[in-house]
Amino acid sequence: MSAKERILQAAAVLFNEQGTGKVSTNHIAAAARMSPGNLYYHYKNKEEIIEAILDRMHAEWDPVWTLPDEPVTRKTLHDRLLRNFEILWEYRFFYREAVALLLADERLKRKHVRMTESRMQDQERFAHRFVVDGVLRFPEGSADVRKLITACWIVANNWLAFLEMNGEAVDARSFGEGLELIWAILRPYLTEGETG
Amino acid sequence: MSAKERILQAAAVLFNEQGTGKVSTNHIAAAARMSPGNLYYHYKNKEEIIEAILDRMHAEWDPVWTLPDEPVTRKTLHDRLLRNFEILWEYRFFYREAVALLLADERLKRKHVRMTESRMQDQERFAHRFVVDGVLRFPEGSADVRKLITACWIVANNWLAFLEMNGEAVDARSFGEGLELIWAILRPYLTEGETG
DNA sequence: CCACTTTTAGAGTAATTACTCTAATTTAAT
DNA sequence: ATTAAATTAGAGTAATTACTCTAAAAGTGG
Structure with a gap:
């Protein structure tokens, strides 16, 4: 190495x-x-080290939120979210202290903002695809889709920190529990065809 | 002073x-x-200062999650959540770096875990009251209520950090937007009687 | 006014930190 | 093998940090 x-x-x-x-x-x-x-x-310097680590995190994220060629299912979302949690755990220090870190390094902040924006777009494309492929259905012209995505984003990014803060052990099972929070939010919009 | x-x-x-x-x-x-x-x-020492500030935050929180005598409405929840965001903003440094702070101070961590537990209980009582008073309705025997509360908790606690991280200005309007995220999650469970 | 306690200032310290410098060593190319 | 470049060690430094100590000042009660 x-x-x-x-x-x-x-x-x-x-x-x-x-x-x-x-x-x-x-x-x-x-x-x-x-x-x-x-x-x-x-x-x-230390900032440069943190930036390099962050670059890796985002490189690992790229494939998570790219659309697959074949039709998406609940399982698709499940798998991607799981992988998402794995990455968040691997680099958990970052979201734990993100605001403080970005406050102290303007350059890092600009980079992170750019990355988040493009990731949110990916996720919106993802959500749209789930509607097209009949996994999710939102009420006509609902302005809430974006809000739901934002809510899911916040929950996903902070679930592990939430566990750590409250003294709970974090293991593979924790990822599954985080997933269930996302499902709980999305449940009302799932079409009934498939199961879990 | x-x-x-x-x-x-x-x-x-x-x-x-x-x-x-x-x-x-x-x-x-x-x-x-x-x-x-x-x-x-x-x-x-510095830890003692942080602890004293945290004590105040929790003192300010107490009245937010105590049940009122009169029946609760959507407005009740709206007002309480708004006050919640105000407090979170006033002490925003804490949830920004909570995991790191609690990692460095075992005593503070124990205290915070206790406080969070009791606050979650308050909120469950609150949720139950909203069902009793006909504001919310959950499908029979849904195991999701706790998960929804947890999701709302995470969103509420991290919404302001989310804004800060993404370089958005935070003002009174931001609190309203955070509220809308909570409503977006709870919308499917709102009874139809009232508006807004 | 006096004795006493509480509060304050400010100089001082040992430890740590991020970072630099120089010189040695390894690697690669011809 | 020779040279040059890349990599490494490790001693050193200026600044900062959390925290201590001493003594002065400011209350307070009788």
């Missing part, structure tokens, strides 16, 4: 465990088994 | 503006126009 790689890996693990505030570049260097000098040779 | 008071006030403002990580006790003392020594005379 390359040095750059080791840095990102070590940093992500430490950030997830302790939060970005408690983890110094010296800690990261130690965990990646290299000197601070070397760490700074590869990344010019 | 007492010294203790000034400290909490100044700290909350700075925390909201810059995040807890960027704000040192020396900054807080300066903002409260006193010496660091004096600050430490009143609070033995």
